[in-house]
Amino acid sequence: MKHTKHTLSMLSVALLAGAAQAGTLSIESWRVDDKALWEDVLIPAFQKKHPGITVKFAPTAPTEYDSSLTARLTGGTAGDLITCRPFDKSLDLYKKGQLEKLDGKPGMQHFPASAKVAWQSDDGKDSFCMPMASVMHGFFYNKKIFADLKLAPPKTQAEFFAALDKVKAAGKTPIALGTADQWEANQIVFTGIGPNYWQGEAGRKALIAGKAKFTDPQFVAVWEQMAKWAPYLAKGYSAQTYADTQNLFASGRAAIVPAGSWDIAYYKQQGLDFGAFAPPVAKAGDKCQISDHTDIGIGINPKSKNKADASKFLEWIASAEFADLYTNKVTGFFSLSSHPIEVKDQVAKSMLDWRKSCGSTIRLNAQVLNRGEPNMETELWNVNSQVLNGKLAPKAAAQQIQAGFAKWYKPQQ
Incomplete structure (x- = not known):
């Protein structure tokens, strides 16, 4: 009987420990200017769909981001979600095993090939960050x-x-x-x-x-x-x-x-x-x-203890709701998704309309x-x-x- 109580007690501790880790996500980013946007608009919008998940936006100054992130990833203290710079910076992280492969993840289907190229291996076979904005x-x-x-x-x-x-x-x-x-x-x-x-x-x-x-x-x-x-x-x-x-x-x-x-x-x-x-x-x-120009994406830290919720967050990043919020709240940053967006700022709208008649590179x-x-x-x-x-x-x-x-x-x- 004592053995059974001890086992149940240990199981309870383990479940509590798991509960402390589950449902909490931390986002690494260099976009310090966006802190209020994430905390007041984007995260609350996500939590309406997923009330059990707590999200913390933890940015680092742009000039310090690359070195600080590398140190945290190497030391195992980085956040669950990694805001990705385009091309080689993020590719290097992927090659080191510091970004999760995202091919087949829910949401990736909403982005055209041209949007994904900034966060793919040179041969295009592996995608490691979900596109956010250009x-x-x-x-x-x-x-x-x-x-x-x-x-x-x-x-x-x-x-x-x-x-x-x-x-x-x-x-x-x-x-x-x-x-x-x-x-x-x-x-x-x-x-x-x-x-x-x-x-x-x-x-x-x-x-x-x-x-x-x-x-x-x-x-x-x-x-x-x-x-x-x-x-x-x-x-x-x-x-x-x-x-x-x-x-x-x-x-x-x-x-x-x-x-x-x-x-x-x-x-x-x-x-x-x-x-x-x-x-x-x-x-x-x-x-x-x-x-x-593909400017910003987001990926998952392979060492995250909460990949399931991180995947849910990425799926929301790929949604029409996020595309609309980000494009209209961060004026001049345009969603890379294929969702149609009604852009409220007229200068931003006129620039986005260039995509209709011009080739993009x-x-x-x-x-x-x-x-x-x-x-x-x-x-x-x-x-x-x-x-x-x-x-x-x-x-x-x-x-x-x-x-x-x-x-x-x-x-x-």
Whole structure:
């Protein structure tokens, strides 16, 4: 009898211990700005469907996220759910066994192949993060300046430069853009306007396959266009930071700013009346191509003690409810799911509508191309800034990027 009581007592302890672990999930993320959104909107919406599951959003500062997450995963103290950066950062975690394989999990069927590629093995056979959202690149324009000058959003390069000339003649800064921080010269400008020249996914995949080179005309043409921008930028633009650029456009002193969709909320907060147009095509009749960059996903920690509930959470992330909430609450971040969404913000809606008529691609060097030395991302920051500054000729820029690429990538040798 004593033995039976002891056994029942031990079983009760074990069940209580299991209960303490079950029904609780922790989310790792770098999106510190989204903390209130998760705690006040997203998590409560999930818990309405799953009242027995407690979810904690535990973000780390973006600059510390990668190293801190790696340390926690290695030490066995990481959260149940891992917010995933696109491509190599998350692929490295998967290769180390630090992200669960998700193929066949409920919810994955709601995402097209193009959305999944940022969180798959190179051969496309293994998926390890559920896609959440993308960001888009294009141009914002000041509606008052355009109305005063009787300008329409340009659709071709010829129309683009004609508009810039009119703005300049009127005494306004045509383009708000600086090169002090460098990153926007690549991640917004080069990868924003470039797809119209290298034909989006076709050009990106041709570089990976070794069937195209940066010295080919369709890539050189992008740098040739960027080299023409200098006369339309503000005085002293080489010392202008991203924050300076935001201020220049928000204050109404510039007509156009090359921008990412993530900036919609900032300019709305400044009270600016602005619209968006897609990167103009090289010539009339060309099919437009946009950079619709896979930005954020979410996966499961293989060491989670509560994978069943983690899977339920991921299934909810794939739902139409989440797609609507995230797209409309995190303005400028667009759900990657196939669910139809009614976007309430008009600038965000106009950008999302580009998907209907334009081909979509991702940032040119996001997949595979950053894996060697010299690091292509770093090289592109530098080279694109120098082209905008008039310090590097377009053909020289192409040769520098191609030479660095060919040093380590066999298909380019």
